[in-house]
Amino acid sequence: MSAKVRVALFGFGRMSQAAARNLLRNPSVKLVLVASRSGGEKIGRDIGDILGIPATGLIVKGADQLAQSLAAARPSIVVDFTNPEASLTNLKTAAKYGAHLIVGTTGYTKFQTEALRSIANMYEVSLIMAPNLSIGINVLIDSAKKMAKVLKGFDIEVIEEHHRHKKDAPSGTAIRLARLIAEGVGINPEKELIFGRQGNKSAKGREIAIHAIRGGGTIGVHKIVFISDNERLEIKHESLNRNAFTDCLIKVIEYVHSHPPGIYSVEEILGLGTPAPVAKMVKMDVS
Numbered sequence: 654m655s656a657k658v659r660v661a662l663f664g665f666g667r668m669s670q671a672a673a674r675n676l677l678r679n680p681s682v683k684l685v686l687v688a689s690r691s692g693g694e695k696i697g698r699d700i701g702d703i704l705g706i707p708a709t710g711l712i713v714k715g716a717d718q719l720a721q722s723l724a725a726a727r728p729s730i731v732v733d734f735t736n737p738e739a740s741l742t743n744l745k746t747a748a749k750y751g752a753h754l755i756v757g758t759t760g761y762t763k764f765q766t767e768a769l770r771s772i773a774n775m776y777e778v779s780l781i782m783a784p785n786l787s788i789g790i791n792v793l794i795d796s797a798k799k800m801a802k803v804l805k806g807f808d809i810e811v812i813e814e815h816h817r818h819k820k821d822a823p824s825g826t827a828i829r830l831a832r833l834i835a836e837g838v839g840i841n842p843e844k845e846l847i848f849g850r851q852g853n854k855s856a857k858g859r860e861i862a863i864h865a866i867r868g869g870g871t872i873g874v875h876k877i878v879f880i881s882d883n884e885r886l887e888i889k890h891e892s893l894n895r896n897a898f899t900d901c902l903i904k905v906i907e908y909v910h911s912h913p914p915g916i917y918s919v920e921e922i923l924g925l926g927t928p929a930p931v932a933k934m935v936k937m938d939v940s
């Protein structure tokens with residue numbers, strides 16, 4: 654990249670702080686804005702103070718002053734790690750200011766996802782829904798799709814484990830994995846995906862069950878188990894620290910910066926699977 658890419662971070666919790674550390678070290682990126690929850694204890698503080706590094710001169714702004722902050726900082730890309738409700742409002746404002754949207758937040762409903770696509774369409778900015786920002790997890794997804802095509806007839810379970818603070822369960826990545834495997838095996842994800850096996854639902858070789866474990870500081874584990882009467886195959890990915898996400902984020906930022914506006918997936922950006930054409934978006938009222 655020639656000129657530095659101007660990047661804003663929305664939210665300043667676990668993920669955004671990890672991202673900020675990485676972005677501050679990257680010579681091709683300039684972190685120009687950090688905006689978080691209005692009234693929160695981080696507002697008005699230098700991000701260096703929060704990160705435990707020397708002062709950076711970048712002060713955390715409140716989301717209630719987002720329009721003014723965007724006008725002053727002029728980010729070309731916004732990276733969001735907040736929660737679905739907050740991000741819908743904040744990302745609409747960012748798109749109005751012409752910023753491309755990288756959405757790391759998870760837990761969106763279908764309606765919220767469509768609303769984000771519509772916002773990107775309306776303001777002609779890029780949208781990357783990135784619930785799985787890690788190179789390894791994307792390779793796991795790609796491998797699982799291929800394995801599912803061969804392992805038809807095996808019972809399949811998806812198991813995920815995260816820290817005790819995670820707000821959504823099961824994880825967006827686990828649901829995506831199960832959906833893609835269902836498509837690979839040739840079963841209907843709407844009917845045959847189940848969440849847990851409460852009610853003594855036996856494995857009948859058709860449905861795929863997703864199980865969630867919550868506890869401690871576990872950053873993220875995703876495991877897929879394929880079992881037949883005669884053999885068992887497991888593939889597993891574990892994030893050892895949050896740099897697993899932020900290294901991938903830099904690749905996504907570089908891609909967005911060097912490509913025309915469109916809706917891209919992280920898999921496509923990493924060169925995995927068949928590149929999807931730039932997606933068409935559904936117009937809907939997001940006012």
Ligand SMILES: NC(=O)c1ccc[n+]([C@@H]2O[C@H](COP(=O)([O-])OP(=O)(O)OC[C@H]3O[C@@H](n4cnc5c(N)ncnc54)[C@H](OP(=O)(O)O)[C@@H]3O)[C@@H](O)[C@H]2O)c1
Pocket residue numbers: 663664665666667668669688689690691693694695716734735736737739740743756757758759760783784785786787819820898
């Ligand atoms: N894409 C991936 O690979 C990946 C990986 C891990 C996690 N995630 C997802 O990323 C999201 C954030 O995770 P996290 O662990 O960083 O959560 P977190 O530590 O709770 O951070 C969330 C941040 O959002 C801020 N916030 C809340 N409301 C806001 C608003 N209206 N405007 C602006 N900021 C607001 C919070 O402010 P306060 O600090 O004042 O509360 C906090 O700083 C979750 O959805 C999580 O599942 C994604």
